[in-house]
Amino acid sequence: MINNKTAFRHELISAWCGPAFLITFVVFWGIIGQNLPNPSPALSATELAARYAENLSAIRLGFIVSLITVVLYLPWTALLSAQMERIEGGFPVMAKLQLLGGGLTVMVVSFSAMFWVAAAFRPEQSPEITRMLSDLGWLCIDLQYACTTLQMIAAALVGLADKRSVPLFPRWVCYVTIWCGLSFLPASFTGVLKTGPFAWDGLLSYYIPYACWLGWFLIASTCMIKEVNRRKLVAETAENSSLVTSHA
Amino acid sequence: MNSTVKTDQGHRAEEGIWIFIFADMCMFGIFFITFMYERLKSPALYIESQLQLNQALGMINTLVLLISSWFVVLATRALHRGRPKYSSLFLGLAFFCGAVFVVNKVIEYSEKIEQGISILTNDFFMFYYVLTGIHLAHVLGGMVVLFVLMRKLKNSSFQKTGMSTVEGGAIYWHMVDLLWILIFPLIYFLR
Numbered sequence: 002m003i004n005n006k007t008a009f010r011h012e013l014i015s016a017w018c019g020p021a022f023l024i025t026f027v028v029f030w031g032i033i034g035q036n037l038p039n040p041s042p043a044l045s046a047t048e049l050a051a052r053y054a055e056n057l058s059a060i061r062l063g064f065i066v067s068l069i070t071v072v073l074y075l076p077w078t079a080l081l082s083a084q085m086e087r088i089e090g091g092f093p094v095m096a097k098l099q100l101l102g103g104g105l106t107v108m109v110v111s112f113s114a115m116f117w118v119a120a121a122f123r124p125e126q127s128p129e130i131t132r133m134l135s136d137l138g139w140l141c142i143d144l145q146y147a148c149t150t151l152q153m154i155a156a157a158l159v160g161l162a163d164k165r166s167v168p169l170f171p172r173w174v175c176y177v178t179i180w181c182g183l184s185f186l187p188a189s190f191t192g193v194l195k196t197g198p199f200a201w202d203g204l205l206s207y208y209i210p211y212a213c214w215l216g217w218f219l220i221a222s223t224c225m226i227k228e229v230n231r232r233k234l235v236a237e238t239a240e241n242s243s244l245v246t247s248h249a
Numbered sequence: 250m251n252s253t254v255k256t257d258q259g260h261r262a263e264e265g266i267w268i269f270i271f272a273d274m275c276m277f278g279i280f281f282i283t284f285m286y287e288r289l290k291s292p293a294l295y296i297e298s299q300l301q302l303n304q305a306l307g308m309i310n311t312l313v314l315l316i317s318s319w320f321v322v323l324a325t326r327a328l329h330r331g332r333p334k335y336s337s338l339f340l341g342l343a344f345f346c347g348a349v350f351v352v353n354k355v356i357e358y359s360e361k362i363e364q365g366i367s368i369l370t371n372d373f374f375m376f377y378y379v380l381t382g383i384h385l386a387h388v389l390g391g392m393v394v395l396f397v398l399m400r401k402l403k404n405s406s407f408q409k410t411g412m413s414t415v416e417g418g419a420i421y422w423h424m425v426d427l428l429w430i431l432i433f434p435l436i437y438f439l440r
Contacts, residue, residue: 161265176265180272186386190379193368198283199379205280 005236012083012229015076019222022077023215025070030114034063040135041202042195049135050128053121060121064114071110077222078103078152084169084228085159095155102152109149113142139201144192146185146210153182153217169228174220181213263417270424273387277428280383281435284376288439291372296440298373301366306357307437310350311429317346318426321395321419328415333408336415340399343422347392354385380432384425391425394418 003011031037035056040049053060078100085096116138120131157178160170170178188210191201198205288295324339361367361374368378398418401407407414 172263172265173268176269177272180269184276186383187379190368194375197287197372197375199375204283209276209279 009229009233009236012080015080016222016226016229018073019077019218019225022070022073023218025073026067029063029070030067033059034067035060039202039207042139042200046128046132050131053131054124057121057124060117064118067114068111071107074103074107081156081221081225084225085156088159088163088169095159099152099155102148102155105148106152109142109145113138116141140192143188143201143206146188149214150182150185153178156221167231170221170224174224177220178217181217184213185210263413266417266420270420273424277431280380281431284380284435287372287376294371295373298371299437302377302437303357303360304437306353307433310353311433313346313349313353314426314429317343318423320346321422325416325419328412333402337399337402340395344392344395344399347388347395350388351385354381377436380436384428384432387425387428391422394421
């Protein structure tokens with residue numbers, strides 16, 4: 002086994018991957034990738050191809066970098082699983098479910114960004130092809146949210162069952178988590194609608210669910226960093242007192 | 250007075266449920282505001298489309314949900330009074346009402362689809378399907394909650410300690426009812 006100090010260092014690095022993911026996602030996927038606001042599904046093929054042509058370098062940079070930084074979600078997910086296992090004990094089903102959900106979330110986000118890199122790959126191609134690839138990217142990310150919902154619900158259920166005096170997640174965080182996970186539900190309508198608030202550029206299928214997801218991620222990251230620091234402090238105090246006694 | 254204090258001791262509903270409900274109501278609040286905003290742009294289309302809805306089925310469903318809420322109240326009251334068997338029975342009746350609501354909704358949807366009205370027909374029907382669909386998901390979720398509570402009430406230790414859990418479930422079910430009471434006039438009747 003690796004020593005305590007190294008273990009805590011790994012845990013803290015994983016925990017801080019959370020905020021790092023959040024910032025890089027908003028900057029590269031959102032701002033540089035031209036997803037704030039994102040392209041409407043109602044755009045004609047030529048309009049969409051023109052949007053790609055005008056922002057070619059930004060879109061390429063944004064999504065290619067996103068495809069690297071999205072994996073910051075993985076160490077964070079692994080840490081959360083380890084923290085959940087500690088609560089669950091010998092049979093950590095929910096911790097494993099959370100791990101799967103988080104891992105697959107990364108694949109969903111990655112594949113959609115990859116489709117957009119592909120859409121920008123040959124700007125001279127026919128506009129219909131560009132639109133098809135852009136559509137694939139959006140449908141990929143908006144219809145496959147259920148993996149993330151499961152990840153969030155698993156974390157919330159274990160959080161609610163955490164009977165320690167200072168739990169990993171306060172109870173209100175658990176309820177917010179379940180609700181945020183379910184807020185993706187309207188995004189399923191993106192598979193059919195091209196205009197309005199439930200289309201993939203709409204308030205209720207895009208801005209609110211994505212904000213809820215990232216908001217949950219920020220709250221959970223904060224709780225996780227605090228939990229690691231609490232255990233670290235206890236371990237250090239125990240070590241110091243044992244040093245004192247051995248010297249005496 | 251004394252007896253109320255006694256029965257209420259340690260029976261406060263789970264606080265977190267209120268956060269969940271607050272968030273959910275905010276979400277539906279935004280749904281309603283967007284609906285009204287879009288409706289202002291083309292009121293004629295909305296009114297004309299609205300006439301194609303089956304108001305009678307909507308009305309029946311409103312009554313069914315109101316009755317189910319009453320059963321849920323009776324269920325929590327029965328548990329307060331130490332009668333878990335009745336509590337379980339009332340939860341079962343509320344569950345049955347939920348099932349009637351779902352069947353009714355399926356009939357309503359299939360009627361619309363037979364008439365060739367889909368989510369893509371126009372903006373009004375987009376809202377109709379989305380709002381009632383998301384509400385239906387809430388009803389189904391609520392039925393799962395009622396069913397789980399019914400099963401748990403068979404357990405004698407839960408009969409003593411489960412009050413706050415049952416109240417949490419009851420509060421959620423009332424919210425589902427309340428949301429329908431807002432959706433129903435907004436979509437079926439607003440002129």
